[in-house]
Amino acid sequence: MSTSVVKESKGTGLSLRSLLMKSDAFGGTALAALVIICLVLTVLEPQFFTSSNLLNVGRQAAVLVIVSCGMTMIILSGNIDLSVGSALALCAVVGASLATAGGLDAVSTIGLVIALGALIGAVKGALIAWAGINSFIVTLGMMTVLRGAALTFTGGYPIAGVPDDVRYLGFGIVGGFPVPLIVASVVFVAVALLLSKTVLGRHIYAVGGNETSSHIAGVPVAWTKFFTFTISGALCGLAAVVLLGRLGAGLPTSAQGLELDAIAAVILGGASLFGGRGSVFGTLFGALILAVLQNGLNLLGVNSFIIQILSGTIIILAVLLDRVRAGSSR
Amino acid sequence: MGDSTPFVELRGVTKRFPGVTAARDVSISFFRGKVHALLGENGAGKSTLVKIISGIYAPDDGQIFFEGHPVRLHAPVDAERHGVAVVHQHRTLVNDLTVAENLFLGQLGPCWSVFRRANWNSRAKELLATVELDVDPSTPVRDLSPAEQQLLEIARAIGRNARFIIFDEPTTSLTPPECEVLFAQIRSLRERGLAIVYISHDLEHALALSDEITVLRDGAVVAHEVGLKDVETVVRHMIGRTLDAGYPRTRTASNDEVLYVSDLRSSRLNGVDLQVRRSEIVCIAGLVGSGRTELLRAIFGLDRFEVGDIRLKGSAFTPRSPRHSIDAGLGFVSEDRKQQGLVLELGVSANLVLGNERPLGRLGFISSAREKSLVQNAIQSLRIKASSPRTQVGTLSGGNQQKVVLGRWLARSTQLLLIDEPTVGIDVGARAEFYRLLDEYAAAGGSCLIVSSDLTEVLGLADRVVVMRDGASVAEMERSEMNRENLLRAMTTVAA
Ligand SMILES: Nc1ncnc2c1ncn2[C@@H]1O[C@H](COP(=O)(O)OP(=O)(O)OP(=O)(O)O)[C@@H](O)[C@H]1O
Ligand SMILES: [Mg+2]
Numbered sequence: 001m002s003t004s005v006v007k008e009s010k011g012t013g014l015s016l017r018s019l020l021m022k023s024d025a026f027g028g029t030a031l032a033a034l035v036i037i038c039l040v041l042t043v044l045e046p047q048f049f050t051s052s053n054l055l056n057v058g059r060q061a062a063v064l065v066i067v068s069c070g071m072t073m074i075i076l077s078g079n080i081d082l083s084v085g086s087a088l089a090l091c092a093v094v095g096a097s098l099a100t101a102g103g104l105d106a107v108s109t110i111g112l113v114i115a116l117g118a119l120i121g122a123v124k125g126a127l128i129a130w131a132g133i134n135s136f137i138v139t140l141g142m143m144t145v146l147r148g149a150a151l152t153f154t155g156g157y158p159i160a161g162v163p164d165d166v167r168y169l170g171f172g173i174v175g176g177f178p179v180p181l182i183v184a185s186v187v188f189v190a191v192a193l194l195l196s197k198t199v200l201g202r203h204i205y206a207v208g209g210n211e212t213s214s215h216i217a218g219v220p221v222a223w224t225k226f227f228t229f230t231i232s233g234a235l236c237g238l239a240a241v242v243l244l245g246r247l248g249a250g251l252p253t254s255a256q257g258l259e260l261d262a263i264a265a266v267i268l269g270g271a272s273l274f275g276g277r278g279s280v281f282g283t284l285f286g287a288l289i290l291a292v293l294q295n296g297l298n299l300l301g302v303n304s305f306i307i308q309i310l311s312g313t314i315i316i317l318a319v320l321l322d323r324v325r326a327g328s329s330r
Numbered sequence: 331m332g333d334s335t336p337f338v339e340l341r342g343v344t345k346r347f348p349g350v351t352a353a354r355d356v357s358i359s360f361f362r363g364k365v366h367a368l369l370g371e372n373g374a375g376k377s378t379l380v381k382i383i384s385g386i387y388a389p390d391d392g393q394i395f396f397e398g399h400p401v402r403l404h405a406p407v408d409a410e411r412h413g414v415a416v417v418h419q420h421r422t423l424v425n426d427l428t429v430a431e432n433l434f435l436g437q438l439g440p441c442w443s444v445f446r447r448a449n450w451n452s453r454a455k456e457l458l459a460t461v462e463l464d465v466d467p468s469t470p471v472r473d474l475s476p477a478e479q480q481l482l483e484i485a486r487a488i489g490r491n492a493r494f495i496i497f498d499e500p501t502t503s504l505t506p507p508e509c510e511v512l513f514a515q516i517r518s519l520r521e522r523g524l525a526i527v528y529i530s531h532d533l534e535h536a537l538a539l540s541d542e543i544t545v546l547r548d549g550a551v552v553a554h555e556v557g558l559k560d561v562e563t564v565v566r567h568m569i570g571r572t573l574d575a576g577y578p579r580t581r582t583a584s585n586d587e588v589l590y591v592s593d594l595r596s597s598r599l600n601g602v603d604l605q606v607r608r609s610e611i612v613c614i615a616g617l618v619g620s621g622r623t624e625l626l627r628a629i630f631g632l633d634r635f636e637v638g639d640i641r642l643k644g645s646a647f648t649p650r651s652p653r654h655s656i657d658a659g660l661g662f663v664s665e666d667r668k669q670q671g672l673v674l675e676l677g678v679s680a681n682l683v684l685g686n687e688r689p690l691g692r693l694g695f696i697s698s699a700r701e702k703s704l705v706q707n708a709i710q711s712l713r714i715k716a717s718s719p720r721t722q723v724g725t726l727s728g729g730n731q732q733k734v735v736l737g738r739w740l741a742r743s744t745q746l747l748l749i750d751e752p753t754v755g756i757d758v759g760a761r762a763e764f765y766r767l768l769d770e771y772a773a774a775g776g777s778c779l780i781v782s783s784d785l786t787e788v789l790g791l792a793d794r795v796v797v798m799r800d801g802a803s804v805a806e807m808e809r810s811e812m813n814r815e816n817l818l819r820a821m822t823t824v825a826a
Contacts, residue, residue: 198691198694198696200694212669213670214685217652218653220653276675
């Protein structure tokens, strides 16, 4: 009997150890940081740890989480996308116009917006995969092209009056739960499964880790990049629908700087900017850190300019912490 | 004076990694004026010791003494200050910089000082002369042959006043004449009173060169001998048993032609003709730079060729991409496993199935049960030493990394494997194992086209040899005509 106990404790010891080992890839640092930030905010501000406020954080974080999941795939594949904010704005205004002036029903509108997002992603992906242009350059260009397109499309004005059924994904509530939170959770699970269980996911890690080796091993490198950008683009379209629901209007100037928040969330989550290393779990924690900080500091009445300074500092500190930890295991 | 004090001494050094103990209570002394060979199987812990001595890893336990004084090395610069230099298996030179710049990189003075090219070039000439390397200091390093780069690394070590030089598998991808040049240099370093550590899987070379040897197994010292010249004894120390003669031959070559190449020409190839038949192992011999790698790359669709015909099993074949070649039944193992074989961040398992995931699953999902069984098979049949299938490939020892690349292709249904330097960095035991696997593969109907700089391997393995020189195939020998002299003559004769 005593042997079985010993075995058991040894078993858990081992799994705990391997869990800690793996926790790096799963954003262990980010999770720890998130917990600490939440604890501090709970102590400082009783309002913070209430269910209504937490649901509110979730609602606000939904767009960022959805976009960041796509960004994780892109960064893991060794690329970057600077144009997600602009793509989202274009999708949102097109969606708003389809639903109002176009008079389309909710399902078609949502479907078309997601399709538009996927199309935009596919164009970027094709340029990167087959024309061989660096993703930084392609998406830097796309950032202004798409923003310009959104502004041109609306003449610079917001398109208001989006009907409630179209707004459901960003605005609705099911059993006390905000729908956007559910949408974000579904996206998160889907991307986590895609990355860990599918051939495409495996190829994304492989291409990001070593493109030449992958190419020689017969991995369809170009298609992998193309699908990565297309899927991420579709997620941008979905995020646009959620944003549209929350705001009730399509704003050509919305989601400015979203690309930087998404990249920050991925990096906070422990991914390597050079690809091949990281996970969507880390990204989730990273995105939540950004959302919680924003919300908590708001509650504390901190000036929004100061919040910017603090958010940026936290990003650098988190990555620094990771470096120090990696260095100490020499 | 000091001759009885070792220049470097390890006492009870232990280093653990998750799942493995790479060094286990190791005590070794290295003396001035001696070449000390460190031998052992893949993963025995040789490179780990090198990294401890050169300050890259900190030992978990034990002490390091330099000239009798205990020291703690916090970073590679500490070791360098004590006169330690390492000539790594993978080159550490910067390709785009010149010979002179590489020699003095990091010693050019503070970053605001003016770089006086002429000055450095003349200092470089002096240093190059000490290793008898006759190149212009202002040539970019990429234009040097691998052997010249190797000598340049030695010159750099001497230029930094190294008194203790570690060679970690320096002869891989050097041809016999080039090896001789290197050995002559190592001997002259010994004459000058440096302490030398020499690590190699080429046991004959290692024994010929060394004054004493230490054999490691699973991180621990299992033997230390002075003046031993007997390979068999070393092998027994290394793997705990003797090996039977290395090159099994159960295959019988048929007459069916699998690959036919005629007058292949590209920027680096000047007319190559060859055939490979079913169940045949054909080796390509030639000096470094003779176009051997380029030939394999062209056949596999990695490089374009301008003129020439390739036929696969009788039908015309124009390789378009690796994917296309793989579908046609080809496989390719590059000589550079880190850059062109593995994805170092991924696990052993993911690397073994890389590019071949589709048959393992359904609807784009990978079945982990099927992956596990395939991977388990490969790990067992190739005796890959990894603490788990999920272990990052980048942390495996060099030889085990090579086995992973090979395992990937052996697990796929290929008909012709193109292999560039198959046993680079592989230990004797695994090498024999690998030759057996290749023979098995050929006996089952596969064919191999193998580039190798190791003539012993070529002579043992090949059913036929094609010799290349200056990008062209210049000679072909059947097994009966093959011998070292013939091969060397064909490889080196200056084209008339
Ligand atoms: N950074 C690391 N993390 C985890 N394990 C490691 C690391 N470095 C080495 N190891 C493990 O330590 C053991 C010894 O490796 P080492 O590279 O020293 O072997 P080696 O004798 O040089 O082998 P080879 O002849 O194949 O180069 C191996 O099992 C290897 O997987
Ligand atoms: Mg090694």
